[in-house]
Amino acid sequence: MHQLDQPLEPILLPGSRHLIVPSDLFSNLDEQPEQLIVELVTFPPHETLITRRINNNSGEQASSVPFAAITFRCPPQTHGVVRLLPKNLEILHQLVQASGLDLIHFVRDRLRNWSPKALPRDARLILIGHFPKMRDSTSHPEVSDIWGFVTLSTIKEIGCAVGAWSADGNSVGALIGGQVDLEKSRSVEIHVLNVHFALSRSQAAELNGLQPDETAIVAIGLGALGSQVVPKLIRSGFGQWRFLDEDIVLPHNLARYELSSHAVGHPKALVCRSVFNHILERPTVDDALVVDVLQSKDKHERLRSMLAESELVVDLSASVPVARSLARDFDAPARRISAFLNPSGKDLVVLAEDEKRNVRLDWLEMQYYRELLSRTEFADHLVVNEAGGLRYARSCRDLTARIPEDLVGLHSAIASRAIRQVKAKPEAVLCFWKSHSDLSVESLRVEGSAVFEQQLGNWLLCTDSVLLAKLASHRLARLPRETGGVMIGSHDFQRQIVYVVDLIPSPPDSEEWPTLYIRGYEQLADYLGEVSARTAGMLHYVGEWHSHPNGSSTQPSRDDRKVFAWLETYMKSDGLPPLMAIVGDIDVSWYLGTLSG
Numbered sequence: 001m002h003q004l005d006q007p008l009e010p011i012l013l014p015g016s017r018h019l020i021v022p023s024d025l026f027s028n029l030d031e032q033p034e035q036l037i038v039e040l041v042t043f044p045p046h047e048t049l050i051t052r053r054i055n056n057n058s059g060e061q062a063s064s065v066p067f068a069a070i071t072f073r074c075p076p077q078t079h080g081v082v083r084l085l086p087k088n089l090e091i092l093h094q095l096v097q098a099s100g101l102d103l104i105h106f107v108r109d110r111l112r113n114w115s116p117k118a119l120p121r122d123a124r125l126i127l128i129g130h131f132p133k134m135r136d137s138t139s140h141p142e143v144s145d146i147w148g149f150v151t152l153s154t155i156k157e158i159g160c161a162v163g164a165w166s167a168d169g170n171s172v173g174a175l176i177g178g179q180v181d182l183e184k185s186r187s188v189e190i191h192v193l194n195v196h197f198a199l200s201r202s203q204a205a206e207l208n209g210l211q212p213d214e215t216a217i218v219a220i221g222l223g224a225l226g227s228q229v230v231p232k233l234i235r236s237g238f239g240q241w242r243f244l245d246e247d248i249v250l251p252h253n254l255a256r257y258e259l260s261s262h263a264v265g266h267p268k269a270l271v272c273r274s275v276f277n278h279i280l281e282r283p284t285v286d287d288a289l290v291v292d293v294l295q296s297k298d299k300h301e302r303l304r305s306m307l308a309e310s311e312l313v314v315d316l317s318a319s320v321p322v323a324r325s326l327a328r329d330f331d332a333p334a335r336r337i338s339a340f341l342n343p344s345g346k347d348l349v350v351l352a353e354d355e356k357r358n359v360r361l362d363w364l365e366m367q368y369y370r371e372l373l374s375r376t377e378f379a380d381h382l383v384v385n386e387a388g389g390l391r392y393a394r395s396c397r398d399l400t401a402r403i404p405e406d407l408v409g410l411h412s413a414i415a416s417r418a419i420r421q422v423k424a425k426p427e428a429v430l431c432f433w434k435s436h437s438d439l440s441v442e443s444l445r446v447e448g449s450a451v452f453e454q455q456l457g458n459w460l461l462c463t464d465s466v467l468l469a470k471l472a473s474h475r476l477a478r479l480p481r482e483t484g485g486v487m488i489g490s491h492d493f494q495r496q497i498v499y500v501v502d503l504i505p506s507p508p509d510s511e512e513w514p515t516l517y518i519r520g521y522e523q524l525a526d527y528l529g530e531v532s533a534r535t536a537g538m539l540h541y542v543g544e545w546h547s548h549p550n551g552s553s554t555q556p557s558r559d560d561r562k563v564f565a566w567l568e569t570y571m572k573s574d575g576l577p578p579l580m581a582i583v584g585d586i587d588v589s590w591y592l593g594t595l596s597g
Contacts, residue, residue, distance in 0.1 A: 018048040019148040019193035021128065023200035023281055025071060038067045049126075049150065049193065066123040068155060070110050075100040076132040076140075089161070089188035092149055096129065103127075104185060108162040111155070112174060121156035121172060128195060148193030161185045198281035205237030212237040215423065218310040218334070220244045220293060220326070221317030222268040224256035224403070225341060228412035229316060229419070231258055231276050234284050238420055241276070242306050243288040245269040245317075256408045293322050307332040312423060314339070320365070320538075323351075327361035328495055336361045337422060339415045343384045345403030348411040348433040352422040352448075359428035359448040363462060366490065366501045367430055369535045370466075371446060373502060377434065382536040410439055456592035459577050463489075463500040468588060474505055475547035475583045482517035484510070484546030486524065488531055488539050491576060498579060498592060501539055504528075516559070517546045543567065543579025554582040554589035564595055 041048040051067065077099040086092040089104075096103040107127070131145040151158060156172060159165040161184035165172045197203065205212040217239040219230055226245075233239050245268040249259060257263075263271040269288040277283040289303060296303050307313060307330050315323050318340040326336050338351045338361055351364040372378045414433050422429055428448025435441050450465040474483060486504040491497070504527055506512065509520030531539050544567060548554055556564065560582065567578040577593040 016045045017193050019195045020050045023197040068123050069126045071128045073130040085192045090186040108164045111159045111164040122154045125151045146195045148195045149190045152189045200281050201237045208236040214240050216310045217312045218242045219314045222272045224408050226316035227258040229415045232416035234279050241285045243269040246292040256405045310334040324362045345407040346435050350418045350431040352429050354428040355426040363451050366499045369539050370502050372534050460497045471583045480514050481512040482547050484517045487543045489542040545581040547583040550585045554584040
């Protein structure tokens with residue numbers, strides 16, 4: 001009556017007692033019995049024995065009632081008969097013998113070879129059996145049952161019952177050719193245990209429908225988003241981690257952190273390592289540093305080596321200075337990924353460098369600002385929450401954002417998947433997720449554009465293929481007349497970088513002639529104000545651009561030199577380098593700080 005598509009019948013009916021064992025306990029069936037740390041958890045009608053190996057270097061002690069585990073594997077058997085739960089060692093022996101294994105002799109041989117120094121003989125014995133099952137006598141094993149059996153007798157009593165030893169008071173001696181005492185084996189009472197393997201990385205990944213991944217990852221920032229993203233990735237079997245964070249956990253953090261009140265007062269990096277290392281069977285967080293990345297980048301060797309040894313750096317700090325420092329200040333090959341929420345917590349942004357780091361995190365930041373300017377749906381993306389910050393202490397800096405925890409939870413789930421997905425692909429990418437009041441989400445993915453860098457005097461000019469194409473398109477559309485406009489971007493004074501991100505085309509009151517261009521100013525101030533508002537002041541005016549006719553060089557004309565002289569006076573009053581771009585029919589020439597090119 002058993003249909004071919006039905007699962008095979010179990011060997012035994014399950015009981016109410018459970019046994020949790022190390023995931024690799026069956027990896028070597030020839031091992032001697034081993035001592036285990038055992039924790040008994042009782043909640044009627046259930047009992048659970050949680051076992052783990054003793055770390056010889058930790059100074060741990062076994063429980064007051066020590067246990068030893070012996071594993072055995074039965075020959076394959078055809079399914080179909082569900083047995084009653086065995087009550088003693090003799091009945092268990094008969095059950096196993098039906099499959100072709102003499103359990104009594106198996107246990108006797110194991111105990112004879114066991115060194116008395118390994119365990120006290122007052123230990124209880126746990127037998128863990130592997131029962132392969134076939135659908136019929138001609139098929140191969142499809143699946144295996146794994147069952148555990150805990151004895152109420154001591155190992156000394158069991159050894160005497162199976163003929164391994166002879167006891168005289170406290171003295172125990174090995175027997176040569178000893179016989180099994182069935183009466184004594186019948187008196188060895190046992191309880192059946194439902195065996196569960198501790199959650200390993202591979203099983204966690206399988207339960208998530210994924211492949212395990214041991215990529216060496218440094219996570220920077222274990223705040224609201226980071227404390228929720230990282231454990232989600234660990235639970236999916238992803239990453240071998242190291243943590244960096246300088247802050248401690250304060251009470252208000254618990255509103256959005258994946259931590260409890262026990263963490264308050266402790267450094268975030270250290271407490272997250274402790275908590276997250278208990279998710280899977282083996283630790284997944286190797287190290288944690290309580291450091292300020294910006295203050296320690298030049299003097300903390302452990303920090304630099306940590307980044308140098310990683311394969312992936314995940315920035316969850318929501319800090320522009322940290323992201324730019326990771327992009328430019330650390331000579332490490334690891335690919336950088338940055339994930340952060342906007343001020344209201346409604347939108348998530350993920351920036352991912354390409355594998356070769358040709359498109360770095362700092363340029364992806366600039367491309368992100370450009371997308372904010374070009375898409376009306378993100379017009380309020382960087383607008384600060386109307387309710388403002390919430391003061392949690394008396395210092396002028398003791399403000400925290402008002403962001404609902406459900407939004408952090410929603411976006412942390414999206415970010416954890418995004419990190420896995422972008423890591424699997426080599427290209428640079430910029431991703432947005434915009435949530436709505438009903439928690440529905442719409443997404444946007446933009447490929448990272450090719451970056452062009454040019455050292456001009458003391459400054460590094462940084463732009464990309466999108467802007468160069470845009471300059472060429474505007475010039476072509478106005479031929480045979482010259483045209484021009486304003487460049488917008490950002491200055492990094494610390495590293496002396498000028499980012500040229502976008503352009504403003506020719507204002508309506510400009511004068512355009514075949515060999516002359518005079519830029520107007522109508523609506524320009526309003527547009528620059530809009531640029532500043534949409535990007536929270538991150539983009540601003542950086543210089544001028546104009547085109548030259550076909551067949552003309554991109555060298556500055558006499559009029560261009562006059563404009564540059566004015567630009568130099570105007571920009572240097574704010575400590576900024578003057579910038580001019582001249583667009584020709586073949587290329588673009590950039591002049592930064594000086595007209596020498």
